[in-house]
Amino acid sequence: MTMPAISPDNVKMLPTTAAPVVAMRPKRAPRADRFLKIARATAVRVIPPLIVLALLMLFWELVCRRAGSTLPPPSKVFKDTRELIFDPFFDHGGIDKGLFWHLSASLQRVAYGYSLAAIAGIALGTLVGQSVWAMRGLDPLFQVLRTIPPLAWLPLALAAFRDGQPSAIFVIFITSIWPIIINTAVGIRNIPQDYRNVAAVVQLNPLEFFWKIMLPSAAPYIFTGLRIGVGLSWLAIIAAEMLIGGVGIGFFIWDAWNSSHISEIILALFYVGIIGFVLDRAIAGLGYLVTHGTSAN
Amino acid sequence: MKPYLKLDHIDKTFTRGNATTEVLKDINLNIARGEYVSIIGHSGCGKSTMLNIIAGLTGASIGCVLLEDREVNSPGPDRAVVFQNHSLLPWLTVYQNVQLGVDKVFAKSKSKAEREAWILHNLNLVQMTHAKDKRPSEISGGMKQRVGIARALAMEPKVLLLDEPFGALDALTRAHLQDSVMALHQKLGNTIVMITHDVDEAVLLSDRIVMMTNGPSATIGEVLDVPLTRPRKRLDLATDPLYLKCRKRVLEFLYERHRFVEAA
Numbered sequence: 001m002t003m004p005a006i007s008p009d010n011v012k013m014l015p016t017t018a019a020p021v022v023a024m025r026p027k028r029a030p031r032a033d034r035f036l037k038i039a040r041a042t043a044v045r046v047i048p049p050l051i052v053l054a055l056l057m058l059f060w061e062l063v064c065r066r067a068g069s070t071l072p073p074p075s076k077v078f079k080d081t082r083e084l085i086f087d088p089f090f091d092h093g094g095i096d097k098g099l100f101w102h103l104s105a106s107l108q109r110v111a112y113g114y115s116l117a118a119i120a121g122i123a124l125g126t127l128v129g130q131s132v133w134a135m136r137g138l139d140p141l142f143q144v145l146r147t148i149p150p151l152a153w154l155p156l157a158l159a160a161f162r163d164g165q166p167s168a169i170f171v172i173f174i175t176s177i178w179p180i181i182i183n184t185a186v187g188i189r190n191i192p193q194d195y196r197n198v199a200a201v202v203q204l205n206p207l208e209f210f211w212k213i214m215l216p217s218a219a220p221y222i223f224t225g226l227r228i229g230v231g232l233s234w235l236a237i238i239a240a241e242m243l244i245g246g247v248g249i250g251f252f253i254w255d256a257w258n259s260s261h262i263s264e265i266i267l268a269l270f271y272v273g274i275i276g277f278v279l280d281r282a283i284a285g286l287g288y289l290v291t292h293g294t295s296a297n
Numbered sequence: 298m299k300p301y302l303k304l305d306h307i308d309k310t311f312t313r314g315n316a317t318t319e320v321l322k323d324i325n326l327n328i329a330r331g332e333y334v335s336i337i338g339h340s341g342c343g344k345s346t347m348l349n350i351i352a353g354l355t356g357a358s359i360g361c362v363l364l365e366d367r368e369v370n371s372p373g374p375d376r377a378v379v380f381q382n383h384s385l386l387p388w389l390t391v392y393q394n395v396q397l398g399v400d401k402v403f404a405k406s407k408s409k410a411e412r413e414a415w416i417l418h419n420l421n422l423v424q425m426t427h428a429k430d431k432r433p434s435e436i437s438g439g440m441k442q443r444v445g446i447a448r449a450l451a452m453e454p455k456v457l458l459l460d461e462p463f464g465a466l467d468a469l470t471r472a473h474l475q476d477s478v479m480a481l482h483q484k485l486g487n488t489i490v491m492i493t494h495d496v497d498e499a500v501l502l503s504d505r506i507v508m509m510t511n512g513p514s515a516t517i518g519e520v521l522d523v524p525l526t527r528p529r530k531r532l533d534l535a536t537d538p539l540y541l542k543c544r545k546r547v548l549e550f551l552y553e554r555h556r557f558v559e560a561a
Contacts, residue, residue: 194384197354200372202398202452212397216388291388 072263080263095247095255103271105247106237109165110279113172114233118226121177125184125225126214135185146178150236154243164244168237175236176229183228187221188214216291223287230283234276300327300363301488302351302456307360309346320346322514324360326507328456333482333489335499337547338509339555344492347509348460351490352378364455374402377449381461383441385433391444392429395419398452419451420444422481439470446478450485459491463498472531475502483528496551500543501529508550518555521546 057074064073072080088100127134128142153174157167191214199213215222241250249268256264307324310317320343328334336344349355351362353372361368364375377398385394395416403412420426423443428436433444442462449457462478463471479502482489493499499506503523510518523543525534534540 192384194380194382195386197352197372197378197380198384198386198397200354201352201374201376201378202401203373204401208401213386216386219388 072266077263077266080261081267084264084267095245095251097247099249099252099268099271102247102249102252102268103275106241106249107275109168109241109248110172110230110233110237113169113237114176114230116169117173117175117177117180117229117233120173121180121225121229122184122222124177125181125222126188126210126218128181129185129188129218130214142178142181146182150175150232151239151243154240158244164246168240168244168248171236171240172233176233179228179232180222180225183221183225184218187218190221191217219291220287223283223291227280227283227287230279231276234272234279238272301330301332301365302326302328302490303363304347304351305360305363307347307350307357307362309343309350309355310358319514320512321350322516324517326517326520328488328490330488331486333491333502333504334507335491335493335503335505336507336509337493337496337499337551338515339511339551340494342509342512342515344509344515345460348378348458348490348492351456352376352458354378374398374452375455376458377452377454378458378460379442379445379449379462381464383433383438383445383465385441385444385448387433390430390432391420391425391436392416394433394444395448395451398448402452416451419447422450422484423447423477437470439466439474442466442474443477446481450481450487454487456488456490459489461492461494463493463495471498476531478502479527479529496544496547499547500525500540501531501534506543506547508547508555510555519550 061073061075063069064071064076078085084099088098090098091101124138128138129135150171153171154167157170158164161167161170195213195217199209204212237248238250238253241248242254245251245254249272253265253268256262256268304324304326307321308319309321310319312318324347326334336347338344346355350357351369353362353369353376356370361370363369369376385391386397389397396412399407399412399416399419403415407415417426417429420429423446425440425443425447428440428444433441436444442465446462459478463474466474475498478489481487482502491499491502500523506521506523507517508519508521509515521543525537525539525543
């Protein structure tokens with residue numbers, strides 16, 4: 001918008017017949033004004049967390065700088081891990097790789113396990129939500145199984161698969177599937193009778209009903225489950241990798257502890273937190289895109 | 298006269314636990330092709346249940362519904378329903394909501410282009426072509442109900458079932474939509490069964506008014522012919538003695554002989 005702001009002076013200069021029309025136009029702020037507005041809105045959201053972060057860092061620095069402190073202060077963390085931060089892509093063979101490779105290995109496991117959990121979870125949730133008998137049969141089982149801590153499954157998985165990789169994927173799967181099943185089932189059970197009546201009058205077959213009514217209607221619930229699930233699977237993979245070893249951010253942390261590289265642990269935790277946050281936002285964003293404008297009213 | 302739609306000795310009982318409630322008892326009704334029949338009664342008299350039985354959404358306990366001499370006991374597009382709360386699918390656009398039924402009913406008999414033209418034709422009938430790409434949340438209550446009517450009409454139903462179609466609308470929108478439905482009935486000659494609790498609406502729109510007694514065990518108390526000539530004009534009718542007489546008959550039935558008793 002290069003149009004200048006309409007001030008009373010501008011209007012006065014125009015012919016009198018055109019004046020009312022011009023006056024009716026909505027006023028538009030000039031470009032600089034709008035940028036200022038956006039900048040202000042951003043600043044309001046970004047500055048408070050930055051201030052809190054700076055204060056926490058300062059506190060940490062002060063507490064840990066004393067001699068004999070067990071944990072390194074932020075300045076030391078940065079100095080120790082500079083190489084890891086600025087070169088995440090090195091690969092010296094074995095598990096001596098850059099953080100990028102560790103994180104991508106972990107993310108890959110999560111991607112496999114979580115995708116399987118999403119597919120199986122939505123399918124099972126639909127079954128449980130749709131059929132009273134399936135619910136009666138399966139729900140008690142789900143309620144017991146979902147309380148088992150993720151890592152408790154790992155030995156059993158190792159015994160069954162005799163390999164770390166599929167066992168880790170299984171742990172992700174079994175951790176993230178429960179909230180997906182339960183939320184999908186609630187979503188399916190909450191499909192309004194009206195929509196079922198519409199489907200009945202139009203005579204949709206079960207497959208069409210599933211795609212055209214069930215999934216869109218239950219989508220907000222399903223995405224709630226998916227979002228909880230992705231958070232849990234990221235929690236589980238770190239713990240599982242500590243035990244199975246190999247390339248992965250979980251074992252990277254454990255390895256750093258064994259070599260007493262405390263700074264590396266702190267850096268890894270920082271990355272784990274950021275990625276967990278991004279995963280959560282990504283699923284939330286996807287849910288927003290898919291269910292946009294679909295809230296019943 | 299051979300009935301087009303026939304309700305034959307319909308009883309309906311609901312059982313919950315040990316308690317059995319008889320909602321409808323011995324409903325007999327013959328409806329001719331092209332007829333506009335209203336069913337009126339106090340709330341709780343089972344008129345919605347009756348419509349659901351015709352639609353096939355609820356089964357009758359005893360008796361049956363015959364449409365062109367064939368028994369109907371499951372829902373289908375030949376008895377399209379316009380629901381009270383419009384029941385448009387909020388994740389589909391206006392066009393897609395109508396398309397859902399059309400694609401299913403005319404999957405084999407119409408080509409894709411023909412179906413598209415047919416959807417637009419029906420949206421045009423209810424004057425909603427301008428909003429075809431909007432979602433239900435973006436249009437007003439009256440418009441939603443128009444789309445609901447278009448969706449039902451587009452399935453080319455043998456009988457159009459209206460379940461209190463104007464109940465949730467404000468008075469002005471309601472009058473406007475009543476006129477539209479009257480014009481559509483005039484133009485297309487559909488057979489229509491409408492549930493209502495509005496006496497003026499029933500007299501204005503119907504050829505016959507079926508008055509229900511109070512439940513439980515509600516049945517048809519009286520059937521009133523409305524011999525007003527069509528097309529009917531709302532304003533002219535306001536002083537028409539025949540209209541007033543019909544209106545009085547229904548009012549007497551509802552408020553004198555079968556006064557609504559609040560269920561304990």
